Amino acid sequence: MxxxxxxxxxxxxxxxxxxxxxxxxxxxxxxxxxxxxxxxxxxxxxxxxxxxxxxxxxxxxxxxxxxxxxxxxxxxxxxxxxxxxxxxxxxxxxxxxxxxxxxxxxxxxxxxxxxxxxxxxxxxxxxxxxxxxxxxxxxxxxxxxxxxxxxxxxxxxxxxxxxxxxxxxxxxxxxxxxxxxxxxxxxxxxxxxxxxxxxxxxxxxxxxxxxxxxxxxxxxxxxxxxKEEADASSQHQHGFKNLLGHQHFVAGVVALFLYVGAQVGTWSYLINYAKHTIPGTSELAGADYLTVSLICLMLGRFSSTFMMKYFRPNRIMALFAAANALLALIAVVMPGIIGLYGLVVSSFFMSLMFPTIFALSIKGLGNDTKIGSSILIMAIVGGAVITALMGLISDLSSITVAFLLPAVSYLYILWFAIKGFAPKHA
The missing domain is CATH 1.20.1250.20 (MFS general substrate transporter like domains)
Structure with missing residues (x-):
């Protein structure tokens, strides 16, 4: 017990x-x-x-x-x-x-x-x-x-x-x-x-x-x-309306929605990007690039954890978001091996985003923390929406143009890391 x-x-x-x-x-x-x-x-x-x-x-x-x-x-x-x-x-x-x-x-x-x-x-x-x-x-x-x-x-x-x-x-x-x-x-x-x-x-x-x-x-x-600690305040019913008063939380939900969408969309179409922008690239070679991308993610997690000893998490995330926005844009304007390398390396900068956005979003929620956490988990649906939109854009235009969506998503996360994360009750 x-x-x-x-x-x-x-x-x-x-x-x-x-x-x-x-x-x-x-x-x-x-x-x-x-x-x-x-x-x-x-x-x-x-x-x-x-x-x-x-x-x-x-x-x-x-x-x-x-x-x-x-x-x-x-x-x-x-x-x-x-x-x-x-x-x-x-x-x-x-x-x-x-x-x-x-x-x-x-x-x-x-x-x-x-x-x-x-x-x-x-x-x-x-x-x-x-x-x-x-x-x-x-x-x-x-x-x-x-x-x-x-x-x-x-x-x-x-x-x-x-x-x-x-x-x-x-x-x-x-x-x-x-x-x-x-x-x-x-x-x-x-x-x-x-x-x-x-x-x-x-x-x-x-x-x-x-x-x-x-x-x-x-x-x-x-x-x-x-078992969760019981206290008198837990008897109160805190709903979605109360959470809407926390502007940083609402901004965080949007940021997490966009981040998961950008991450999932990038990984989902990485193999297709390699095949369509580099003639002769096989699906097996594309899978190898995806493997390297995930190794970059793991290295990024260790590196960002070390960096947090010296810098505030939101500042690291701002730097990482800016880097990923740039890398996604490079994938759009420079399709081929350079764009592919950019997408592979972008996983390194994804590393700290989910836990950092999550932690900053629930800060100051008090007794609304539990329901706020559940809503943030629901924001993972961004992976469903943005990946489907990237597929639609790819069909209508090209796989390279589809990566404008992750670029825009990271720009929003950059704003969240600089200003949107600060708790400010409406």
């Missing part, structure tokens, strides 16, 4: 936190795998279902919609039944969504794949809502930030692993030109589409089984019983 202050007692000893910390940190790794596999699925489904950029971008729309719709329900369920219950529900949904890939590939229905991704993301909404509170209380308060940074590092490893899985076990490297496809017989074309669609079966089947087994393991594991 926890103390009334929500933290396991000191007498429980630091060593008793090790196993729970490992179990919870594994969740960061697991949702990292699922998130970045989407960047592989977009070009894969575009090929196996002959989709437009907009249609393939619906992969991220379905995925991020799960976060939007399940964030508040997840918080309410865990408030009533505890974080361990929420974690198990999240893992079960994650496993179920992954296993749905098998029948979806058998009957070759794109809509069923989108439904499976929605189910996976619904599970991740539970996991992400539960994991951060667990990590912060599993040990002394003064070292909570270090533990959270360690867990985030494993999230980056999971993200890299997702791309590696997709690179070697999903992408076949078989790519035909429109002329070659037009020359195929109906049977040859059907065989090609079927083989490419079924390439996702085994990786997601294994992923689903592993996640399901982990849910069973968590079920029979002992985790600290984390």
């Amino acid at each position: 926890t103390t009334p202050a929500s933290r396991p007692s000191t007498a429980q000893a630091a060593g008793s936190f090790l196993i729970p910390l490992i179990l919870v940190t594994s969740l960061f790794f697991m949702w990292g795998v699922a998130n970045t596999l989407n960047g592989i699925l977009i070009p894969q489904f575009q090929k196996s279902f002959s989709l437009t950029n907009f249609q393939s971008g619906l992969v991220q729309s379905a995925f991020n919609l799960g976060y939007f719709l399940l964030a508040l329900p997840a918080a309410r369920i865990m408030k009533r039944f505890g974080y361990k219950t929420g974690i198990i529900i999240g893992l079960v949904l994650y496993a179920l969504g992954a296993l749905l890939f098998f029948p979806a590939a058998e009957i070759r229905v794109y809509g069923l794949f989108l439904m499976a991704l929605f189910v996976i993301a619904s599970g991740l909404a539970f996991l992400e809502t539960a994991a951060n509170p667990f990590v912060t209380v599993l040990g002394p308060a003064e070292t909570s930030e270090k533990r959270l940074n360690l867990s985030q590092a494993f999230n980056s490893l999971g993200a890299i692993m997702g791309i590696v899985i997709g690179r070697f076990f999903i992408l076949s490297g078989v790519e035909y030109t429109p002329q070659q496809i037009a020359a195929m017989s109906a049977d040859q074309l059907q065989a090609f589409y079927t083989a490419e669609t079924k390439a996702v079966q085994t990786p997601y089947l294994v992923l689903g089984i592993v996640v399901a087994l982990w849910a069973v393991f968590i079920l029979f594991s002992k985790l600290p019983d984390i």
Whole structure:
């Protein structure tokens, strides 16, 4: 049991936190795998279902919609039944969504794949809502930030692993030109589409089984019983209207919406950008660029954590936002290897944005912090909206022009980091 202050007692000893910390940190790794596999699925489904950029971008729309719709329900369920219950529900949904890939590939229905991704993301909404509170209380308060940074590092490893899985076990490297496809017989074309669609079966089947087994393991594991501290003020009902009075919070929700959209959109279309702006670039080579991009993200997380010892987080974020706006514009005006390198490096500067925007946005909310946090998680839906818009712009114009959206998003984040973050009650 926890103390009334929500933290396991000191007498429980630091060593008793090790196993729970490992179990919870594994969740960061697991949702990292699922998130970045989407960047592989977009070009894969575009090929196996002959989709437009907009249609393939619906992969991220379905995925991020799960976060939007399940964030508040997840918080309410865990408030009533505890974080361990929420974690198990999240893992079960994650496993179920992954296993749905098998029948979806058998009957070759794109809509069923989108439904499976929605189910996976619904599970991740539970996991992400539960994991951060667990990590912060599993040990002394003064070292909570270090533990959270360690867990985030494993999230980056999971993200890299997702791309590696997709690179070697999903992408076949078989790519035909429109002329070659037009020359195929109906049977040859059907065989090609079927083989490419079924390439996702085994990786997601294994992923689903592993996640399901982990849910069973968590079920029979002992985790600290984390309870929220009750106080008289918690009896008051604080709604959305009250949060609207916090201008910095509203600005933060917009900033997080745009950031997730810019991040997801960049990663989703990085392979397509490489293929369309550098003639002869294969999907496998594009996946390699995406892998390097995620390594840059991990390096950025360690570097920004170190920089925060000497500079205020909002100032670092302002510098990083300006850098990313410039890099996105370079990708637009200098398509090719220079633009591609710019997009790869931009992941380094993405590194601190999510946690920094989140922390600055909830500052000063008081008793509205919990509901404010849930709304910020809902802002992840930006990945659904902006990715779809980038796909639509790409279809109507070009993949390079689509990167104007991330550029504009980073300019807004630059403003938020300089001025918009400051708490000012309306």
